Amino acid sequence: MTEDDHEGVRDLLAAWAFGTLAPEERQTVADHLAGCASCAAEAERLRETVRLLDGPAGNGADGQPDAAPTADLYAESAQDLSGVLSAALRARPALPRVAGHAVPYAAAVAGLKALLPEAEGRWPTPVVHDWDVHATLAHLLAADEPLAGRLGIGPRVPGTPVEDEDEDEGEGDVEAGGEADWVGAWNRRTAEVIAHEHGRTPAETVADWSAQAAALLAAPEAHDPELAARATTLMGVRLPVAEHFLVRAFETWIHTDDIGRALGLAVPPPPADHLGQLVRLAVRILGLALGPTAPPVLFAVTGGEQWVLGSEDEPVAAELTLDPVDFCLLVGGRYAPEEVPRGTTGDEAAVRNVLERAASLSWL
Structure with missing residues (x-):
């Protein structure tokens, strides 16, 4: 085996871990791993990274991991976990399972999912404002509610979610919110959700936040650009639904970065196209x-x-x-x-x- 062969297989390992290799490449990797201890160890580490991002994954009959349902959306968010992972998957065209406007939110959710296990035993760590890690995640649970509600997804926390009057305006209209009535309603709701979640375990909060995020990404508006072009007013700002998904991506990344800083961990910025x-x-x-x-x-x-x-x-x-x-x-x-x-x-x-x-x- 030449050094070029070795490096070529290493470049395939991330896609192998995500289950996205062509059959002939899978066989090449399998043959190489059988005789290379260092690559076998790296392959196992990358498989654990996939498990961290998207939960336990099974193996197919050939020993190749089954493809993770949204793995192609997660690659860039995982770059701090493995340089090989991000480099290899950037080199392979992604096939998003949601429309382009929802991909940044899906990636931001994946990034936070990858970070949260690091909070184990450290949930009371101060983050921003007067929030600890647990409260910051509860804030995101509340912050996703208005878009979820507008898309017909019920709230996961008792109480009264924030609602805006949705006037019938043209698509793409944008209004900066200012000091509208929603500010007071939003402050009350986020405090209500944080108080509720502090009475529950962090694992329960993670489960509800993850379920709500998954419901948003499963909504028809996350898959159909025509549906997502409809303008709607949320949190005092009127935007197309597609751009409200971008707002959710923005805030999820910002608070992931907040949590990472509080825990002493570097969180990468969004990929260049998402950031743009x-x-x-x-x-x-x-x-x-x-x-x-x-x-x-x-x-x-x-x-x-x-x-x-x-x-x-x-x-x-x-x-x-x-x-x-x-x-x-x-x-x-x-x-x-x-x-x-x-x-x-x-x-x-x-x-x-x-x-x-x-x-x-x-x-x-």
């Missing part, structure tokens, strides 16, 4: 929040797109560049406007206006 979807949504809402009279600022994300925010009738007053992850953390309320790393030229007041407005959109 989140950035574009946040930029669109930021532009509407700034309005058409704000001093125009040319805003760009490092290595990506750029937009003019503010007035279209005046010359650009300043330029602002942010790393896409830092921009998302700013919008998610994890950076103060004056602390976020940035590149700027031009009118500092115009830049400050954009940064402060972005930080105010912490509903995301």
